[in-house]
Every structure is written in C-alpha cells, then in structure tokens.
Amino acid sequence: MIRKIDLIPSYLKLIMGVGFDLLALSIAFFLAYFIRMGLNNTAFTLSELFVYLTITLSTLLLFTYFDVYRSVVRYFNAKAFLKVFIILICTTTIFYFAGYIFDAFIPRSVPIVFFVLAILQITSIRALFGIIFEKKLFNEREGVVIYGASTTGRELVNALTLGKKYQPLAFIDEKTRYQNRNVLGLHVYSHNKIGNLLKRFGKFKVLIAVSNVDPHRLKEIVAAIEPHALELLTVPTMSDIVSGKRSIDQLREVSVKELLGRKSVNPVPELLSANVTNKVVMVSGAGGSIGKELCRQILLNAPKKLVLLDISEAFLYEIHQELTECLAETNNPLEIIPLIGNVQNDTLMKSIFVQQHVQTIYHAAAYKHVPMVEGNVISGVSNNIFGTYAIAKAAVASKVETFVLISTDKAVRPTNVMGATKRMAELVLQGLANKQKETRFAMVRFGNVLGSSGSVVPLFKKQIERGGPITITHPDIIRYFMTIPEAAQLVIQAGAMGKGGDVFVLDMGEPVKIVDLAHKMTHLMGFTIKNDDNPMGDIAIKYSGLRPGEKLYEELLIDDHAQVTSHERILTANEKFIPWDDVITILEHLTQAITNEDNQQIRQILLNAPLGYNPSTAKQKEQTLSQFTGTPSIIEPKIPQPELIGAL
Template sequence: MKKFIVLPRFQKQLIAIMTDMFFLPLTFALALLLRYDTASLALFSQYLWLILAAPLISVPVFIRLGLYRAVVRFIDHKIVYVVILGVTISVAVLVAMAAFASHMVGYSRGVFGIYWISAITYVVASRFVARGMLRHTNAENDIVKVAIYGAGKAGSQLASALRAGNEYLPVAFIDDKPELKGAMIAGIKVHSAASLSQLIEKTGISDILLAMPSLSKSQQKRILDQLERFKIKIKVTPPIASLITGELRVQDVRDIEIEDLLGRDQVAPDACLIASGITGKAVMVTGAGGSIGSELCRQIISLRPSRLLLLDMSEFALYSIKQELKGLKTAQGLKVELLPFLGSVLETEKCTAILKTFAIDTIYHAAAYKHVPLVEHNPIAGVRNNVFGTWSIAQAAIAANVKSFVLISTDKAVRPTNVMGATKRLAELILQALSREQENTRFCMVRFGNVLGSSGSVVPLFRQQIIQGGPITLTHPEITRYFMTIPEAAQLVLQAGAMGEGGDVFVLDMGEPVRIMDLAERMVHLSGLEVKSKSAPDGIDIQHVGLRPGEKLYEELLIGDNVEGTEHPLIMRAQEAEIPWIELRPLLEQLDQCCIRFEYDQVRALLLRAVHEYAPQCGIEDLIWLERQKPGTPGKPDRP
C-alpha cells in the first residue's frame, strides 16, 4: 500500500480503471447468479456479450463524470451521487443495446436491475474500502495527528482540507457546545474541552488547530489560556473575512502569533478621519521601505491619493515596497501615481525640490534609526538621522507649503535612557518649536510603543530560538513592553495625523504592558514544548543576559499627567513641555558642529541640555570612542 501511495497520479488512475474493468464483468455475472440461481454454461453464453460490454460502457462514463479524478483518500458521501449517475447511465445503455439487438427476447429485466444495485454497491464500497486502507497507511507514517478546536463550518472545512494533504490527520473535534458532544462530523467524533487531557493521552494528538475564525481576539485569548497548560502545539485558522470563498486551505493554518496572545481587538477606523489628509491628495512617506513606513504606504494607497511619493535611503527596501504597491495598485484598480525617490531626509535642497515639484499635501515622516543598542554604539549617526533629518525635512515642508506633517515617534522618547529615545524626543521638540514659528505647515507627532514584526522585534527572535531548541535569550526577567500590530499602529497614525491642530503630541493606547518573560514562556508552551526546569531538564532554556546599553526595564507613553482624550478612543493628546525656537536653534547648531568634529562627550552633554528628562543609564558606548579610550590607541583625544 505504501508503494501505491508514492505512484504518479496517472498510474493510480490507470490501476483504478483496470480494477473496474476486471470486477464489473464479475458483478454482472453475480447478477445472473442471483437472478437465475444457477450457473449453466448456456446462460453465461447468452449474456456473454453483455458481460464483456459492461466495463467497456461503464469506464468511459465514469471517466466523463470525473470519478477517476477524485482523490480516494479524501472522498466523501458526494461520490455516491456520482456513482449512482454513472451506473444508471451505463445500465440504461446496456438495456438499450439488448433491446436493439433482440427486443429483450430471452433477457430478463431483473438481471439489469440486480446489476444496477450490485454495480453501485461495488463501486462505492471499493472506493471507501480503499480510502480506509490508505488513511490507515498514512496514520502509520509520520503524519501528525491533530485535534480541531471548533466543530462549526470552518472546522469541517479544515478537516476536509487536511485530508487533502499528507501533513496532518484530524482524529478529533473539540467544541464547548454541550449539544455537539459525541456527535460525528465528517466522520470525526466531537469531544468536550474538559476531556482534552485524556484525549491527548489516548490518541497521541500533537497539535491542536483552532478553527473558530469568528471569535474576537479576547475570546480567542481565553481559549489559548486554557490550552496553554497542556504543553501542546497550537495553530490557528485565518480570520472569517478570508474564508468568504468557502475554501480553507492547509497553508492558511498558521502558528500562534503574539497578537493572538495579547487578545486585543481593534477599533474600527473612522473612515472620514482616516481619509481626510489622503484621498485625492499628494502624499509622501519618508522611510517608505521600513516596517512602519511600508505599512503606511499599503494603507495610504488603498485610500486613493492622487500620488504617493516614496523616499528611502535603501535601494532594496525602496524597490521592494514599490513593487508591492504596484501589485496592490493593479489588484485594486487604483489610479495612483507612484514615485520612488532614493535619498535621505538630510538632503534638504533635494527634499524641497521634490515637495515643491509634486505639490505635496501631507508628509508621514517614518525615517529613523530606532534600534536602541545600534544607535547607542553609533550615537552621531542617530543624532544625524533622527534629529537633523527631522529638522531638514521639516524645513523643506515649510518651504514647499506642505499642509500637514506627521512624525512617527516612540514611547522611548519619554524619559529616555538611551540615545535613540533622546533623539526622538529632540525631534518632537523641533517640530513643536517650528509649529509656533509659522502657520503654513501643521506639525504633529504620534507616539507609540513596540510594533510586532518590526526590524529588531523580540518576537521573531524568540520564535527562531525555539525552533533551534533554545536557549531563549532574555535581557532581564522583569522587563516589560507595550505591543501593537503594525497595521493597527499605521491605521491609528493616519487618524491621529488628521486631528492635529499644530504641535500636538498624540499618544496611542497600547493596552496593558506585557512582561517579556511571560511572553517567552507562553510561546514555548504553545509550541508544544516546556521551559527547562527540574521536572523538564530537556526543555527550552531561558537565559538572562542582562540589559543592553541604554535599555529600560519599563517603557512609558507620557512624560507628565496632562493628557486629554480625542474623538478616537485609542488616541490621546498629551500636553508636553516645549522649548522656544529662539532657544532651541542655537543648541541645535552647536550639536551639529560637535557631530562634525566627532566630539562624543559634547554631543551627550548637548542632548542632556536639550532633553531635560534624558537620564542615560550607561557611559558613552560609541565604538570609536571606546576604542580610543584604550591606552596607546592611535588618534586618542587629548581630553577624556
């Protein structure tokens, strides 16, 4: 049977045809025996041509009806209707042939009736027996036994989809509805969640597939909380919106993502608010190839701007997002002019020329260096890109009379302990000051925490470490972070940007902070594994490697307590301290000169002056600075 499974599809079909060619004549002969209760040579001689004709008529009819195209392992009750139709047509042709040849003289109509029933029985039975044998063979191989949580339409579709492949074998349904307990769906028994422990032990289930796509995130999280204790791998089906076609594929089943663990339901966007600065207007996104910038582009293009300009320093990132947006444009039938620009926000003259030439209405400034340890080791690059890059593109926006400018900020700008956070807070201060100096361009800032799936995110790192068998590297057991999905963050940014009045600092409601240690443990458990302990010495080890330079245990979203709500429940307006432009500009000019001269200590001192809340938790970590501090290093400065 195992050799049969690996045969090419055409050879399997040929074997099925030859089997029917052999057994259909025998079935007709059996009909004769049942009708006449005798086996005389004369009787068989009389019906011989009909015995031989039976398969020659039936097989072409079966081919025409697609009976041999059906994958035997995954057939269901629908095949019975095809078989009845095929056999009925075949018997009708046989009767017509017999009538034409002898006007049915000497032939019994009962033979044809018995043959009709016998042929249907044979064809149906042979297919279901073969299906059972093939499934039994699959079960003996390396196929993964799974339980499907949810015995509704999605669960039934999923069971059918799984049977079409060689990866998973559904052996049980799990459902919380009492009326479904003990029921059979698609030949699989439904069990209650309370009996899951015994079911896992009895059947050897290694995965649970959550097939309840209509659940809210909070409901899904509650179920995941219940399943976590079983230390079994959990996978989920896509949202109900992606099942509109009525077809669920095995490849649609995915691993648990962190958003599933957070249990956060998105608030429906305000259509008028989200489109006010975009639809029919010329929009530019800086850092368009980054994780936030690219998602902003995806959502912006769907809102039908007249043109969308993409600015990025990375040739590959710019090319990638341009190609993706071209695909979206074609798929959605959009008439949006896409214009990619390779360059930096530090090129003020170039940016001004772009903004004036294409009459840009709205800028979303997402270009930034945001990886905390990397910026800590390269502080001047961070200051250049995050501070002077923001000042540069803001000057260009004012010169080109851009109506709206939205800065993508971060929670690390609140009481920063690292260079990255300090530079982003200084960028906020620049825009606040410029907003008070002119009225042409409306500046606002949107501040939020970690986005899932962004470059440098801890979640993909944990997942890869789990796949490799560990260890999981965690900086500190008490470290916590806010999390939000990239699409939700981008959607809220677009809405917040439309509410700005000038110099506004908007803060997104990130929900409750997540303890990263708990997150790591849950990811291990829901992968079907255990965290290393005395009772599980072979489990996944979680190692604490210490906080990285500039890293905080806890992140905040507000500097002070002055915050007010807006028309959106997840967007707040913060009242933060400002520095007048007349005071801030000389400080920025000094900072620029210190960056040019690579005076790392002066750069830090100026950041401390500008950002009063900046409290660095480590010394200067620039790699050149550290090397120059070593005794005897060439190029070591005279002063420390």
C-alpha cells in the same frame, strides 16, 4: 511525498479493478444459486452459464461506460455508491431477461440475492480502500484535530479529506449539542478533553475552524489550547474564502495579534482623509516598517500624489514596486514619486517640497534600535535630531501645511541615546510650532509594533524554528504591542487633530510580559519550553541581561496630564516645551561636539539638556522591579486610561 501505490501504472490499476469486479460478480452469481438451492441441489447447464457471461460482461461494460473505473477509489463517496447501485439494478434486470432468452433455470429470488451480494462486495471493497487511505496505510498524512464542528469545520474536513497533507482525527467543540456525538464520522470532544486526545492520537495539530470569531473569543480558544504545546493553525477569513482569494484548506498560522487578543478600533474616516485626500503627501523613511504601512494606508485614502523618500535604494525599490503593483491591479492612475535622499540635506528637502508641491509630511526616517544608536552616537544624533531639524526647516520655508513626526515612548524620561534624540526632535518641532504658524507640527508617540524590524516577534519565531534558545534580556521585562496597520492609521488620524506642537500618545492596550509571549509562541508552534521543571523540553530560554539604555518598562507621558480626544485610542499630552533660543543653543553645542567627533561631549550635552535623559535610571528601575513577581505594579500609569503606557 510519493506513495508506493502511486508507482503502480494506471493500466495495472484498471486490470486489478476489472479483475476484482469480475470475481465479485462471479461469487455473487454462483453463491446466489447455492443459497437458494443448496450446495447438493445446484447444477448448472449451458443456459445458466450463458446467463452468467451475459450479466458479468454487461456489468463490466456499464461500469466502463459510466466511468466507474475512472473514479479514484480512495474518494469513493455516496455519489459513487449511487452510480454502482443503479448499474447493478440494471444488471439484475438483465439477469431476469437473460433467463427467458436462454431458457435458463432462474428462481425468482436468485437475482435479488445476486444483487445484494454484488453491491456488498463491490462497494464495500471500494469503501475499505478509502478507509485504508484515510488511516495512512498507503500515504503519510499529518494528523489534525478540528476546533469547531459547525459548518466551517465540516467544510474543512471535506476539503482536507480530498487533499494529501492532513488527516482529520476528531472535532473539538464547546457546544454541548455536538459533544460525544459523531460528525462526518469524527467524534466530537469537549475543549477540556484535549489531554484524552493526546493519549489516543499522540501529537497533532489543531486547526481552528470558527468563522468570524471575535478577537477576545479567539484569545480564549488559544489560551485553552496553548498549554498543551500543540501547533495551531486557522482557516482564512470568510471574506477571503467568499472572494476566492483563498480556499478553506489554505491554513495559516495564528498571528501574534490573535494570540494577544487585541481588538482593533475602526478608524474615523474624516480623520484619515483630512491630511491625505486630494493632497500631495510625502513619507520620509518610506522603506521602513512604519513608513511602508503609512504608504499603504495613504494609498487607500486617495491622495493627489505620493512621494516616497528613503536613503536606502533597496528599501525604496521594494515599497515602490509593491505600491505600483497595487495601483496596476485597481487601475489607479495615482502618481508615485520614489526619491533617494538624506533628510539631513535641507537644500534637497526644500527642492523636493517646492518641485512636488508637498502639503503633508509623515516623518518616519529615524534610527530606532536602542543598542545600535547607543554604539553610534554621532549617527543617531545627526539623523534623529539634525535630520528632523533640516526637514522641518525646509517644510516651514516651503510652506508645507502639516508635518507629523513619528516619535516613540523612549522619548519619555529616556535612559538611552535613541530616546534622548527623539525627545530632542520633539522639542525642535515644538519650538518651530511656537515660532511660526504656517506649518502645523504634530508628534505621535507609540511603542512596540508587531512584526516591525527589530521586533521580538519575528526574532522569537526564527529562534524557535532553528531549535532555540530564545534570548530574552530580563525575566521581568514587559512591553505593550500594537499592529503596524493600526499604528499607521492612528498616526494619520492623530496628525489630523494637531493644532500646532501637539504631542499625541496612542493607546497600546494591555501589557505583555515578554517571557510569557515567548512561552505562548513556543507552545503554539508545537514545541515545549525546556527548563528545570521540564528538562526534556524542546526550546530553552536564555536571559542575556538588559542592554545598555534598555528599560524594563516604558512610558508615554512625561507629565501626568493627558486629555482625551475625539478618538478613543488617542490622547493628547500637552507637555512643556523650551524657548526656541534654548533649542538653537543646544543644537549649536551638539554641532560642535559632532564636528570634534566627541561622543562623550555629545552624551554630556544630552544629559544637561532638559530632556529628562538619565542613563542610570535603567539600572535603578531594574533593581526596583526585582522586588516584584509577575507583572510589576510599578508600571501602573497615572493617566486617565491605564492602558496607555507603551513600549517600542
């Protein structure tokens, strides 16, 4: 934004500054005499006028020499005041000596009064200009309130004052020693006085300036601010500030992870490195949300070689470029092999495994969006079932050591084709694990990952930014969330625990009602919900109804039997599997139906197979849950840790 004052040429600003100082010095000189002698008793001779010229010119020259006029007036501070103060002391000293030189009449108190009048005028006008700029009379800056009056908050105020974007209005702090006091000229309010701030300042942003805050504590801060529908930003982490990656005023939005208050658990180094360090690792579906993060985490654990496989050239190029740049920054000589290929091509898979000497595979290549797979049954079955079968067979033939399947909670009592295909993929791997012992198979189930493609979080953000409405399928739908990095780390660790055919489930934390998430995201972006209670709100919510095959809630276990592992957020399911001959029979029937392009027959085969597939249960569960208000009690799991039910 260009301000009107910025259009004034620099030389005119200099003339204005010198002119004002000359006027201030003149007023100080003559007024000092009038105060001392009285108006009627004051008479100036040529000697006094010579003294006047001497002190005014010497002051202006000293101001010029010591760069007073080069300083930006709106940043006038204590250091600039001290410079002017010292110069005027020198000028006062010159005042006395000039009196002797020109034999002028100078009472002893006149230079002192001159000094007081000059310092008051010259510094106060500069401070006044700074205040005028601060109050946005010359430039438009957005009002912000700083949450936290401690060191980080004070540093943020100083940084914002020097900037052009934000205008600090006040502090909010929970510490009573700060409340109702002024810090850096800003009043400190209690966190329950946000309503008073809104009445005084109107709408503003809240900047959280609390360093090294615990996730649970941050969730409490967010909860206190969220109902007021104020946009919320936070300072970068202290590690980023100290390392120089970011400055304190490079604010960022509060992430959904911070909004939900989910606390990550530190990974077990031995489990992270077991199948990765000094091994040739391949990630199928490397260009997808989970695949990319798996690649990033694998890179941190020193593999011998990393093979990237994806059917999408664009996605493969993107992750390859990212990893290559990362290696260049750290001078890491690791070899990364990007390969375009379809996992359904078992000949190609076998060739890749043999040529690259692959030891560990993370199989993340799958079609995962429920409505898309529901409308593309043949593609879903071909990729999710036969793709998994092809790459797993090739792994066994090539004597790959470890094969980890990225599965989903939708594989548990599936109500949609996608979930049925993933459960069938699990049965294929369980059958292969029982049939041979050279390749160790493991499956990892988890639900929603924050920020993945198709996740509600980026979708809601886009809908809010364009003014709504936010679309939600059902007011009672709930999901469990996990961050992508945490999911990838847990997948790698779970894969290291597998003995053969194991199904692992990840602790997904506390349940989240999707409509509540929409409300919180809307409020923290500075908007209000438009509904019957608030018809003048900003963003409306539209309920579209459950999509085909969609559940109101998800599960991670087929049977109510789960065992703890050496990691607190990983359980092993120990579920039943079917004989390999039965697996082959189902695959043969599916192959014939795909050849005939018979979608109905494919669905019937999936219904007849021991997958627990029942598309009618989605509607039944909706009807059951409609009896409940708030979070439905039917979602309570029957496993050792109640938080371990998730959703994708």
